[in-house]
Amino acid sequence: MRWWVLAVFALAASAARVAAADSNPKRPVIVLEYRAGSSALPGIATRVVEAMKRETSLDVRGPDQTRTTYGEHLDQVIVKCAGEAECVARIGQKVGASDVILVGVSELGDVILTMQRIDVASHAVDARIADSLPAGSMPSAEQVDLYLAKLLPPADFMRYGVISIVASEPGASVTVGGEKRGVTPLAPLKLHAPASYDVRVEKDGFVAFTTKVRLPPDAELKVSATLQRPGGATAWWQHWYVLVGASALVAGAVGGTIYYTTLKTSDHVPVTGTLN
C-alpha cells in the first residue's frame, strides 16, 4: 500500500467515525460500481453487497437490483457522474435509497479500489476509503469486512454475542438453537444477538444437559455443562466389587426397596443451585 493511500485510508476512517451518528439501521442502501477503464476486481460490487447483507441490518440493493428500479441506462449515468457525489446521490434519490455506496475501480500500476458512502439527503460523502492492491489480486473477505467497518456507522452492523460451551465430558454433542454445532471441546460460537437460544449438550451414558440462555449483544456468555451420570452419582457403582457386594444384598433389600420407592413421591426432583 502506498503512503498516500494510507493517508487517504486514515482520513477516511476518521471521517467514518465522525459520520457515525445514529441512523436507521434498516435504511435502504444501494451499491453501485464505477470503473475508470479497469476490468480488475471483477464482481467486487457483488461481494460488497453480499458482505453488507451478511454483516449489517441494512436493506441492501446491488447494481442489478438498482438497475431494475432505475432503468437500463444506470451504468451510463454512473459513468457520466464520474464519481461526483452530487450526481451519484441523485441516483440514490430516484430509487429511494438513503445512502449510496459507490465502489470505484481504477488502475495506476496497482489496482486502486475506492469506496464512498454518499448521503443521499445531503449529497455529501460521509465516509471514504481507498486501498491499493497488487494487479491480479482480490481483497479477502476479511478485507472487505474491514472496508465496510470503516465505511459504515457501527450501528449498521448486525450484533453478535459469543457463547462458549464447556462440557465436563469430551465428545459430547452440542445443539444450540436447534442446530447441531459439533462435539466438545467446541470453539466459542458467534451468534446473532440479542436472542434466546436453547442449549443441549448430550452424550451417551450421561443425563442430557439442557438450558436456555439469553445472549445479549456484544457479550460473551459461558455455559458450563456438567454432564452427570444417571442418578447424579459418580460411577462408584461401576466397580465390579461394588456390584458383587450389592448383588448379595439386593435380594434381601428388594422388599425394602419396593417399600421405600412407593413411599417416596417419585414425581419430584431436587432443586440445587450455585451463586456465580
Added chain:
Amino acid sequence: MIRVVVWDEAGLLASGIVTRLRIALPLVVVATACSVSQSGTVQLELMLPPSGGLRPTGMTTVAITTQAEATGATSVTTTQLEGSGSSMHFSAGEVAVGVPITLSAELHDASGRLVGYGEVSDSITPSASELVTVTIPVRKPIVFVSSTMPVTTIDPTLYSNDPMYEGTISQSAVIVVPVDGNDVAAVSSAGVQLLATATNAPDGHAIAISGTPLDAIAVPGQRQLVVGTMTGVVIVDLDAGTTTQVATAEADRVAVGGSESNGYTAYVLSGRVAPPEGAMAAPCGGSSMVFAIALGGSKPTAMQVSSSVPLADLAADETGPIGADPCDGNVSRIGSGGKLMLALPGAAAVAVQHDTVWAAGSMPPDTSGTDPVGARIVLASIGTNGSSSQSTELPPKSETMQYLDDTSASFARTMRADTEVPLDLAVLPTGDQLALIARMDSHSDALYDQFNDKAVPEMDATVHDIVLVDPTTTALTRIRANCTLTVTASSGAEFPDWGCQNAADGGALTPPGGQYTPSAVDAVYGSR
C-alpha cells in the same frame, strides 16, 4: 429430602459392566425396575454482578420461590448458603416433575435483610430424566429516582449511614423502569436507553422516540416498553430498536395488564387529576380518561374504556386497570372487572405487585385537638381479588424552619403539613419495602408581638421527600430531596431571615449532589 440413588439401564449398558457381571445383572435389574425414579434435577444458577458496589454481599440464606404456572400455587424454600466466595451453593428442596413453574430467588443476610433478588419470567418444566438449568440474574433492588438532574440511586440493601447508600448515574431521565433482571430502561426526550443492571452503564444505543415522554412501563417478559407521551403512547421493541406510535390524548400515566396466555394490554391515563397541594389549593375535582391498547397486534389502536372518574394514578393486573381516585378517596378497578374497592383518603399512587395492590394516599391535618398534627401519608394494600385490605399511617409530616441570624440555632418554627401528597410509588421486589415520593406543602401566618409588630413573617414551605418504608413496621428512611421556603413580607419583621433546618437535624438524609425535585421512582425488579 430423601435421595434415591438410581441405577438405570442406560448407564449400565454404557459402562460395559453388563458383559462382565452377568451373575449380578438379574438382581440389579430387578432392583432397578423396582426402584426406578428420577434422575432429573433443577439446577439454578444465580448470576450476580461480578464485582463492584452492585454485587450483593453478606448473603447467608437463599429463598427459592416456585409458582405453578397453571394454578398459581406458590412454594418457598429457604435454605442456608453453603461454601463461600465464588463457590456458594445450596439445595432448595424439590419440585414436581412435569409441572411448569416460574422461579424467583431472594438472598438475605444474617439479619434477614434482602440483599439480592432475581426472577425469570419464562417458565420451566422440571424433568424426571434431565438436568434443567435455569439462569437467574440476581441483583440488588436498586431504586432509581428521576428528576431534572441526573438519576439518583438508592441502595436499599445498605444501611442509610453507608456512604454508598445514595449515588448517581450519568443519565437524566423522566423515569427509569425495570425491563428484566439484566436491564432497566432510562426514558427521556433523547430516547430509551437501556442500562445494564450489573453496572448501571448504557447497554447498547439509545432508541429514539417521538414525543415528550411522561411515563413508561415494561411489558412483562417481552422486552417491550410502553412509553406515555404528550400525544399518546410509543411501544418500543427494545431488541429490534423499533417503535410503534398509538395516538391517544396526553398519556400522563401508563400501565400494562393481562398475561402471557391472554395477551397484554396497555392502559393509558389521560387527564391526571392531582390531589390538592397546599391549604389554598382548589378542591379536588376533574375528570380523567382511560384508554386500552391491545399489545401484540400489527396495528395497535386505542379504545377508551373509562371517562369522567378523576384519577391520579393507574396500575393494572391480569384482570385490567386499577385506578386511584384522590377525590372520592378510593382505589378500584376501572370499567368492568372483578370486585376491588379500597377506601383510601387522597389516593394518589397505586402499584400492583403479583397479586397485591399497593397504594398511597394521605390523611388531612388534624387541628381539632390540643396537639395538632400535620397531614400524613397513608399506605394501604389489598389483594387483587379484593380481600385482605390493610392500611397504615406514616408519622405526621412537618418540617422545621430555622431562624438564620441566630448562631445558636435556638429559634425555630415547626411547619406542619397542610397537605402531604404521594407523587409516585414503587414496590420493591418481595414487597418488603416501598419507595415513595411525597410532597409537603405548608403555610404559616405571620406572628405578631404584644405591640402588634410583626415578629415572624408569613412563610410557605414545599418539601419533597423520598421515603423508603417497610409497610409492616413503618420503619422508614427519608431523603429530603429539597426544601423550599418562601418568606413573605419579611422586611420590618423582628426575625426576618428563615430557612429550612439542616435535614440531618430532622433525621433525614440529603442528596449527595444537591437538592432536586424528584418526579418518578422505580426499582430493579420493582413494580409500579
